[in-house]
Amino acid sequence: MTWFSSPTDAAARLGDAGYLADTATATTAYLAGALEKPLLLEGPAGVGKTELAKAVARATGAGLVRLQCYEGLDEARALYEWNYSKQLLRIQTARGADGAAPDWDATHDDIFTEEFLLTRPLLTAIRRDEPTVLLIDEVDKTDVEVEGLLLEVLSDFQVTIPELGTVVATRKPLVVLTSNAARELSEALKRRCLYLHLDYPDAEREREIVAAQVPDLDDAVARQLVATVVRLRELELKKAPSIAESIDWARTLVALEVRELDQAAISATLGAVLKHATDHDRAVRELRLRA
Amino acid sequence: MPPAPPPPGPPPREPAGSAVRSGLIDRHIAFVEALRGAGLPVSLAEGLDATAALRRLDWTDRSAVRAGYAATLVKKAGQRTTFDTLFDLFFPHLVGEGLATLDPAAEDPAAGRALDPSRDNAEAVAAFRERLATTLADALAAEAGERSEHSDGDAAPPGDDLARLAAEAVGRFGAMPGRTAGQTAYSAYQTLRRLAPGELTDRVVAGLLGDLDTDAMDPAARERAERSVARGVGRFTRLVEDDARRRIAERKSPEYVADVAVRPSIDRLAFTAARREDLEEMRRQVAPLARRLATRLAKQRAAQRGGPLDFRRTVRASMSTGGVPIRTLHRPRRPHRTDLVVLCDVSGSVAHFAQFTLLLTYALRENLGRLRAFTFVDRTTEVTHVLRPGRDPAEVMEELVASTQHAALVGRTSYGAALHSFRSQYGDALGPASSLLVLGDARSNYSDLALDDLRAMTSGIRAAWWLNPEHPRHWDSGDSAASRYAAVVPMVECRNLVQLEEFVQRVL
Numbered sequence: 114m115t116w117f118s119s120p121t122d123a124a125a126r127l128g129d130a131g132y133l134a135d136t137a138t139a140t141t142a143y144l145a146g147a148l149e150k151p152l153l154l155e156g157p158a159g160v161g162k163t164e165l166a167k168a169v170a171r172a173t174g175a176g177l178v179r180l181q182c183y184e185g186l187d188e189a190r191a192l193y194e195w196n197y198s199k200q201l202l203r204i205q206t207a208r209g210a211d212g213a214a215p216d217w218d219a220t221h222d223d224i225f226t227e228e229f230l231l232t233r234p235l236l237t238a239i240r241r242d243e244p245t246v247l248l249i250d251e252v253d254k255t256d257v258e259v260e261g262l263l264l265e266v267l268s269d270f271q272v273t274i275p276e277l278g279t280v281v282a283t284r285k286p287l288v289v290l291t292s293n294a295a296r297e298l299s300e301a302l303k304r305r306c307l308y309l310h311l312d313y314p315d316a317e318r319e320r321e322i323v324a325a326q327v328p329d330l331d332d333a334v335a336r337q338l339v340a341t342v343v344r345l346r347e348l349e350l351k352k353a354p355s356i357a358e359s360i361d362w363a364r365t366l367v368a369l370e371v372r373e374l375d376q377a378a379i380s381a382t383l384g385a386v387l388k389h390a391t392d393h394d395r396a397v398r399e400l401r402l403r404a
Numbered sequence: 405m406p407p408a409p410p411p412p413g414p415p416p417r418e419p420a421g422s423a424v425r426s427g428l429i430d431r432h433i434a435f436v437e438a439l440r441g442a443g444l445p446v447s448l449a450e451g452l453d454a455t456a457a458l459r460r461l462d463w464t465d466r467s468a469v470r471a472g473y474a475a476t477l478v479k480k481a482g483q484r485t486t487f488d489t490l491f492d493l494f495f496p497h498l499v500g501e502g503l504a505t506l507d508p509a510a511e512d513p514a515a516g517r518a519l520d521p522s523r524d525n526a527e528a529v530a531a532f533r534e535r536l537a538t539t540l541a542d543a544l545a546a547e548a549g550e551r552s553e554h555s556d557g558d559a560a561p562p563g564d565d566l567a568r569l570a571a572e573a574v575g576r577f578g579a580m581p582g583r584t585a586g587q588t589a590y591s592a593y594q595t596l597r598r599l600a601p602g603e604l605t606d607r608v609v610a611g612l613l614g615d616l617d618t619d620a621m622d623p624a625a626r627e628r629a630e631r632s633v634a635r636g637v638g639r640f641t642r643l644v645e646d647d648a649r650r651r652i653a654e655r656k657s658p659e660y661v662a663d664v665a666v667r668p669s670i671d672r673l674a675f676t677a678a679r680r681e682d683l684e685e686m687r688r689q690v691a692p693l694a695r696r697l698a699t700r701l702a703k704q705r706a707a708q709r710g711g712p713l714d715f716r717r718t719v720r721a722s723m724s725t726g727g728v729p730i731r732t733l734h735r736p737r738r739p740h741r742t743d744l745v746v747l748c749d750v751s752g753s754v755a756h757f758a759q760f761t762l763l764l765t766y767a768l769r770e771n772l773g774r775l776r777a778f779t780f781v782d783r784t785t786e787v788t789h790v791l792r793p794g795r796d797p798a799e800v801m802e803e804l805v806a807s808t809q810h811a812a813l814v815g816r817t818s819y820g821a822a823l824h825s826f827r828s829q830y831g832d833a834l835g836p837a838s839s840l841l842v843l844g845d846a847r848s849n850y851s852d853l854a855l856d857d858l859r860a861m862t863s864g865i866r867a868a869w870w871l872n873p874e875h876p877r878h879w880d881s882g883d884s885a886a887s888r889y890a891a892v893v894p895m896v897e898c899r900n901l902v903q904l905e906e907f908v909q910r911v912l
Contacts, residue, residue: 120461120468140461140471147460148453155481201726294481294692296699303479304447307457310481344628349688 116146116173116244116287123172132161132168133322141309142169151267151288153252153303156311158293159355165311166248166289175244175287180234182255188262192272194231200224225276235266238286245286252302253292260302268305313355316343322356327363337374338363341400342386348399350392358386376402432458435494438662439477442486443672446477466497482689486669489649493658496650498571529577529598536573537604539565540636541611566636570643573599578648589655592648601637608633671901675757675873683756687801689901690760694767697908711735743774743837743866747826749844750779750808751817757873758843759804761904765841766791766800768908776833779804780822781812786830819844819885820852827857834861839911840868842893846879846886853885858892869911871898 117123123146124139134142142165145152154162170177180191203224232240238247249263266272270282290306292298314322320339323330330338338359346353354362365385371378380402387393396402436451454476461468470491478487543566578595579588612629653661670685678686711734722729746765748758762777769775769791776788790803813821834840840862862868870893872879872886879886879895886895898904 120465120471136467137471137474140468141475144457144460144472144475148456150453153479197724197726294696296696300445300479304449306479307453307475308479309475310484312481347631351691 116169117143119143126172127165127168130168130172131325132165132172133318133325134165135314135318138165138309138311141307145289145307146287148307149285149287151290151306153290153292153298153306153308154311155292155294155308157313157353157355159357160311160313161356162291162311163248163250166246166291169287169289170246173244173246173287175246176241177246177248178234178238178241178286179248179250182249182251182253182259184254184256186255186259188259190233191235191259191262192233192266193236193274194233195225196229196231200229203229227277230274230277235263236272236280238288239266239270239272239280239282241286242283244284247286247288249288249290251293252290253295253298257299260299264301264305267302313346313353316340319343319356319359323359323363326360327367329367330363331372334366334371334374335363338366341374341379344400345386345396348395350387350395351389352387352392354386362386376400431494434659435473435490436477438490438494438659439487441662442490443669444478444483444486450477466495469495482671483669489646490658490662492646493649493653493661496653497567499654532573532576533599533601533604536569536599536601536640537607537611539569540604540633540640541608544608544612544632544636566640567643567647570640571647574644574647574651578644590648590651592645595644595648596641601640605630605633605637608636671905673901674899675760676754676899678756686760686901687763690763690767693901693905694764697768697905700909711737743835743839744772744776744841745833745838746775746777746841746843747784747822748777748779749781749817749819749822750804750811751781754843754845754873755805755808757898759801760901761841761843761871761898762787762791762804763800764904764908774838776830778826778830778833779807779811780826781808782816782818782821783811783813784822784826784829785810816849816851817847818851819846819848819889820854820857823854823857823861827861831861834865836864837866839866840893842868842870843873844870845872845874845884846870846889846895847882847884850883853888855888855892858889862893867911868893869907870895871904871907872896873899875899 117126120136120140120143123143124134124136127134127139127142141152144150154165156162167177169175204220207220207223234247238245252260252263267288270285271279273279313319316339319342320335323335323339324332327335342354342359342362362382362385365382366374366378369382371382379400380397383393383396383402387396432451432455436446436454439446454473457472457476458469461472463469470488473491474484474487478484574590574592574595577598578590578592580591580594581588609626609629612633613626649661670682670689673682673686675686714733714735717733718729718731721731721733744765746762748762749755750758758779765772765775765777775791776786777791778784779787785807787804787807790800790807870889872895874884874886874897876897878884879890889895896907898907
């Protein structure tokens, strides 16, 4: 199956799915589908990396399989695992039935079958027959060994299980990896991926995104909001507000029924955008707000 | 925008009887070569990926081609600027003047008629500045969304107007006679000097504010307008520089310009060669860099296993394997933390480097036991109180700069005097558990080096390093006493962020 027919098609269908993609994003998403290569998304938190993967799944009607990475993630959690307790149970019940222990070969053939296999996200995504988007979220949080594991999966779309043989993908999933760049990923992994750095959008695009996500917000207020957020990003803050924060802020303003984003309104709701005390102080000083 | 045909140059020699070569592959290969030359690690496989991607894309859509190349070749956000500059060189958005529709007087500059006096005199400059001011004001107003109702939907995006204007400016005011007769050279410097876009700021601000511009108005609004105009002028400056590079690349070759005129990416840029905006960009890199280093350090520590056996967790884990302890679990080791004493030269040229390193160590303080920082020019003063936790880095930076005046008596760098005053005043800062880090170029104005003081300071402590922001080939040149200090304290070259990162990872 083809995922998108052209970059324009990608932009249009992602737009229908509620994700406003710029040229670079749409082109890269199209290429990821056309070249069947994994797509590595990097960028600050809250610019819509995970959301892009979800939007691709929605736009193409594919199922989404998600692997959330964390420190200490291992093969057993990412790929597959044998259901030990069920296997033990199986051996014990077999013995219980006729008193004598069954012969080893039969037991062996019996307990290493599909029934006792627990598939984890990577194997699940490879074995699915329907179109699948595999989202590997926050890949920078894992250990380096897991990256090695991903290499086999991402380049050949196959998994080798010693007892069962090699499982090859019947239908290659579209793989999206996201990273906050907490550590540098290995060159080997990067080489296999298409790379896209998602950054804060320009003011006009951000206004469109806010308007699409929070349709109740007054257009004039939306403009003021975006202008303020752009200004805040220029300050040297610990955590600059991203799109997610803009949208939160817009929702806050709608909930409070704010019609005019003046200084009082900004200082009252600044907590929705800035999450550090020092950032807060700095913004109050630089924007000349009365705290 | 339509793609440009390959720029005029020596036509590729075609082997007789072969199919017509488009030159596209040659250009692609030259582009990849130039990226490698600029320090981007583009592998053969990635080059092939790029060609595969381009076959799926529309060659007439320049932004798609750019996105395709970027997705397959650039795998680090910091390299994007370098990539964009080179892309503009190898795949320029227009060739020559490219302005025939806008400026009917434009003629082929290669014929030397660009120097026609009617196109380039004081009046022309004045008229052009007028147009520049209007275009800037329009572009900024459209950006702010305030006058969007005035412009009709068919108008080109304002950024394009500015780019076209920049190209025209270089063609008209940046042209100079070349080395040989009939040739024209272009200079961004001359263009900008003659147009002086910076001096237009006030006028554009007034234009932007319009009738609102009275004394009673909100000062914040005025400040906002000034800031946006400054940004617009900056953009125009960059466009002019880009266009001059493009024209030079047409005349010589993209490879030539790539070699001489493309700046290294921010993490490879030498501290001492950084411009003002580079310094700001670098400062923004400090926090992410510290975060990356902290994660890596935490991982390294976690990897050093071998603490005492954790019996409880081992038994607990054996449950899933039917009571057989297949995997043993261990208690984590008690982490070792370094007590760091940083001694920074904050005089003139090395001040930036010292401040960065200080900011970085400060950002990493969670991984350190205790951190004490001292600055000096010819006298040592303690700045540890400036580095209080939870402070805003910009403020810290300002205070560090301000502290320089306490660090100078005479104002000429003297390592000898500084080391001596450190030892007599703060000698107790160094103990058996602490490590000393000296930051400076070891240029001591031929004064006493106080090697004995340094030797006394470094004896009986855990470790000592000296970071020098100069290239080793400059060590010992002039008044540099690098090798004499290096005999006492191991000296490490640290010219850019990459080297700084490597050092911190190695020693912490």
